[in-house]
Amino acid sequence: MLFLVDAMLGNIAKKLRLFGVDSEYYSDIDDFELIEKTENENKIIISKYNDLIILAKKKGSRQFT
Numbered sequence: 001m002l003f004l005v006d007a008m009l010g011n012i013a014k015k016l017r018l019f020g021v022d023s024e025y026y027s028d029i030d031d032f033e034l035i036e037k038t039e040n041e042n043k044i045i046i047s048k049y050n051d052l053i054i055l056a057k058k059k060g061s062r063q064f065t
Helices: 007-018 030-040 049-060
Strands: 002-005 022-025 043-047
Touching: 002 007, 002 030, 002 049, 007 022, 007 043, 030 043, 030 049
Parallel strands: 002 022, 002 043
Antiparallel strands: none
């Protein structure tokens, strides 16, 4: 599985990488850019931010909350 981690969960991204999981962390990326990146790279968003999750669901992206 491939993951994109939003700015709220940088600690999770570090832990995922320590376990060898492919994960990227962006602290300064726009929500729309993050969703577009997940669609283009077939990755899953990990976020606690409800607005981002709702927007990702509307666009058909996969996400974990």
